[in-house]
Amino acid sequence: MQSTLALDIAHLLAGGLVLVSFMMLYQDRLFALLNMFALHALVLAASVAWQAYIQGAEHLYVTAAIALLFKAIIIPVALHRMIVRLGVHRDIETAIGVGQTMVAGMGLVALSMALMFNVTSEADPLVREDLAFSLSVVLLGLLVMVTRRNAVSQIVGFMSLENGLVLAATGAKGMPLVVEISVAFSVLVAFIVIGAFLFRIRERFDSVDVGALDEFRGDRR
Amino acid sequence: MIEGIDPLAAVLACPLVAAALLALLPGNRVAAFVNIVASLATFGAALAILLGDRPEPGRYLFIDDLNIVFIVLNTFVGLTTSVFSAGYITHELETGRLSPLRLRFYHGMYQLMMFGMNLALISSSIGLMWVAVELATLSTVVMVGLYLTPEALEAAWKYFILGSVGIAFALFGTILVYLAAQPVVGEGYDAMVITKLMERAAEFDPALLNVAFVFLMLGYGTKVGLAPMHAWLPDAHAEGPTPISAVLSGLLLNVALYAVLRFKMLMAANPAAISPGPLMVSLGLLSLIFAAFMLYRRRDIKRLFAYSSIEHMGIIVFAFGMGGPIANFAGLLHMAMHSLTKSGIFYMVGLISQIKGSQRIADIRGLTQSHPLLGWGLLIGVAAIAGLPPFGIFMSEFLITTSTFARAPLLALLFVFGLIVAFGALMLRVIEMSFGEPSLSVAKADASYFPFLIHLGLVFAAGIYLPGPVVAWFQHVAQILG
Numbered sequence: 001m002q003s004t005l006a007l008d009i010a011h012l013l014a015g016g017l018v019l020v021s022f023m024m025l026y027q028d029r030l031f032a033l034l035n036m037f038a039l040h041a042l043v044l045a046a047s048v049a050w051q052a053y054i055q056g057a058e059h060l061y062v063t064a065a066i067a068l069l070f071k072a073i074i075i076p077v078a079l080h081r082m083i084v085r086l087g088v089h090r091d092i093e094t095a096i097g098v099g100q101t102m103v104a105g106m107g108l109v110a111l112s113m114a115l116m117f118n119v120t121s122e123a124d125p126l127v128r129e130d131l132a133f134s135l136s137v138v139l140l141g142l143l144v145m146v147t148r149r150n151a152v153s154q155i156v157g158f159m160s161l162e163n164g165l166v167l168a169a170t171g172a173k174g175m176p177l178v179v180e181i182s183v184a185f186s187v188l189v190a191f192i193v194i195g196a197f198l199f200r201i202r203e204r205f206d207s208v209d210v211g212a213l214d215e216f217r218g219d220r221r
Numbered sequence: 222m223i224e225g226i227d228p229l230a231a232v233l234a235c236p237l238v239a240a241a242l243l244a245l246l247p248g249n250r251v252a253a254f255v256n257i258v259a260s261l262a263t264f265g266a267a268l269a270i271l272l273g274d275r276p277e278p279g280r281y282l283f284i285d286d287l288n289i290v291f292i293v294l295n296t297f298v299g300l301t302t303s304v305f306s307a308g309y310i311t312h313e314l315e316t317g318r319l320s321p322l323r324l325r326f327y328h329g330m331y332q333l334m335m336f337g338m339n340l341a342l343i344s345s346s347i348g349l350m351w352v353a354v355e356l357a358t359l360s361t362v363v364m365v366g367l368y369l370t371p372e373a374l375e376a377a378w379k380y381f382i383l384g385s386v387g388i389a390f391a392l393f394g395t396i397l398v399y400l401a402a403q404p405v406v407g408e409g410y411d412a413m414v415i416t417k418l419m420e421r422a423a424e425f426d427p428a429l430l431n432v433a434f435v436f437l438m439l440g441y442g443t444k445v446g447l448a449p450m451h452a453w454l455p456d457a458h459a460e461g462p463t464p465i466s467a468v469l470s471g472l473l474l475n476v477a478l479y480a481v482l483r484f485k486m487l488m489a490a491n492p493a494a495i496s497p498g499p500l501m502v503s504l505g506l507l508s509l510i511f512a513a514f515m516l517y518r519r520r521d522i523k524r525l526f527a528y529s530s531i532e533h534m535g536i537i538v539f540a541f542g543m544g545g546p547i548a549n550f551a552g553l554l555h556m557a558m559h560s561l562t563k564s565g566i567f568y569m570v571g572l573i574s575q576i577k578g579s580q581r582i583a584d585i586r587g588l589t590q591s592h593p594l595l596g597w598g599l600l601i602g603v604a605a606i607a608g609l610p611p612f613g614i615f616m617s618e619f620l621i622t623t624s625t626f627a628r629a630p631l632l633a634l635l636f637v638f639g640l641i642v643a644f645g646a647l648m649l650r651v652i653e654m655s656f657g658e659p660s661l662s663v664a665k666a667d668a669s670y671f672p673f674l675i676h677l678g679l680v681f682a683a684g685i686y687l688p689g690p691v692v693a694w695f696q697h698v699a700q701i702l703g
Contacts, residue, residue, distance in 0.1 A: 119428040154382060161389055168396045174408030175399055
């Protein structure tokens with residue numbers, strides 16, 4: 001049986017993920033947003049590792065390691081370099097104000113708590129909390145995506161959304177395949193995005209048409 | 222059938238091997254030929270599954286009466302599209318819109334996408350199905366952006382973001398289904414196997430299943446192209462190469478629909494869970510009526526038919542949402558007919574836009590004079606897709622309408638209203654394009670007319686006479702769909 005302390009630590013880490021999601025909401029600079037995302041991935045890695053420990057599921061350590069290596073280190077560094085090369089490290093234009101975004105975020109968290117505690121009344125307490133927290137992280141990630149117009153911050157929002165899914169999959173005891181595969185896919189997703197950006201940069205340099213360069217500057221035509 | 226070769230494995234192995242081969246092969250002609258041969262082999266394997274004995278459900282792959290319909294349709298349209306693509310791509314290479322290297326990429330991705338779709342259809346676990354749908358999505362994303370024009374990149378980006386969010390919701394739903402199944406079926410892989418889930422579905426926690434279905438419906442519904450999650454679909458259809466528009470409309474939407482149907486069956490097997498019908502009916506009706514009105518404002522020929530795809534996916538989801546033997550039968554028939562007709566139309570649209578060098582409807586005039594076969598073919602194809610008799614789509618729409626009238630007359634009125642609005646828009650546009658003074662270039666098309674003639678012929682034949690075995694087969698599937 002799991003001790004209360006073990007459960008409390010699991011809740012603390014999962015709740016920490018929600019907190020970092022909130023912190024991502026009000027970052028108005030790309031670099032700060034990236035740092036927040038790295039922190040997000042770090043908390044996720046800790047949370048997954050802790051659950052691997054209390055569930056006694058060794059394969060989850062792999063998931064934690066992937067989260068740590070790829071999401072907390074490699075992808076933020078790569079995106080950082082991309083931002084510098086693209087020269088877009090200016091302020092993020094948020095579509096709606098910080099205040100409204102935070103209120104909307106709180107509403108989403110309340111919604112997911114209310115929903116998940118109602119439907120999972122019979123489940124394990126660990127699963128209940130995990131699901132409620134992970135749905136919150138998913139919805140907050142979605143909120144980051146819809147309030148940003150910049151492509152890089154949309155990617156970051158999407159990856160934080162995917163972190164929420166990993167948390168949910170970890171909480172579901174004995175869930176096969178999907179943890180590893182979903183992480184592998186998120187890496188693939190990141191590669192495609194980076195590939196797309198490299199293509200865009202290359203097209204910019206290959207073309208001699210200045211008009212075309214103007215078209216490609218920024219994320220919206 | 223060749224002894225010793227498992228057709229199930231062949232349906233997956235052919236596209237996968239071909240994808241690796243095509244990624245290595247230089248030379249456009251050879252690549253196009255290999256593409257066709259691989260598609261033909263895949264279609265052969267699908268036929269072998271259809272005609273051979275049903276294998277026992279395996280650990281990772283399985284075949285039942287539902288997914289075999291999708292597989293045969295999928296591999297058939299994959300084959301004709303590869304034939305069409307050979308001619309289309311040659312023209313793109315000559316006009317310099319695509320470089321040889323990008324073509325190599327295109328061919329490899331085409332087979333990878335076929336692999337993803339076939340895997341989604343025959344995988345026996347909901348986890349594997351999700352992975353396969355994501356694979357198919359990612360490979361189409363890169364093909365939508367193939368031209369690397371700002372418009373194409375924007376379309377690919379939009380498709381990628383919306384598709385990923387959809388697929389993320391679908392994964393969350395899948396996890397919830399696993400959580401509902403886990404206390405009953407037990408921990409581990411078994412709690413994701415479709416056949417095992419169906420056996421024990423009645424014992425699952427209904428509240429958890431309800432929430433799961435909403436997520437799955439929104440997630441996979443995004444990929445089906447249902448309003449209001451449809452925003453990616455018109456852009457992706459309009460900016461990618463036309464063969465990709467054809468497979469997007471004809472196949473990928475169906476694969477996502479298949480996933481929705483699987484979960485619908487799971488919900489139906491649990492008496493305490495909410496009925497999935499009303500949700501599907503309302504999303505279907507919304508898509509139908511919304512897309513019908515949007516058809517009037519389209520200026521781009523590929524966008525026009527993309528909105529028509531949203532409309533038809535709405536019709537199909539509506540039919541399956543109504544449920545019952547007749548509506549399910551009609552839904553299946555409609556799905557098959559729509560795939561054939563719409564991909565056929567996109568073949569013609571591809572030829573037309575290559576001849577005219579433009580996708581603007583205003584630039585396309587007098588087709589029946591300058592290109593009699595293409596012009597009349599488009600007119601007939603649009604008549605078929607708009608639901609005129611004697612084509613297959615008329616029959617399925619008629620069946621849906623009559624069976625709905627018997628049960629919910631008000632819904633049937635809305636449904637027919639949507640059909641009529643869409644009919645008006647499509648006929649208006651196609652008559653503009655077909656008659657009058659021929660515009661722009663009147664050069665001959667250098668690709669073959671063969672693929673779209675086959676599709677139109679099949680749709681026509683199905684409207685006149687459906688063979689007994691096919692009817693019995695579809696009726697049986699309609700039965701298991703409940």
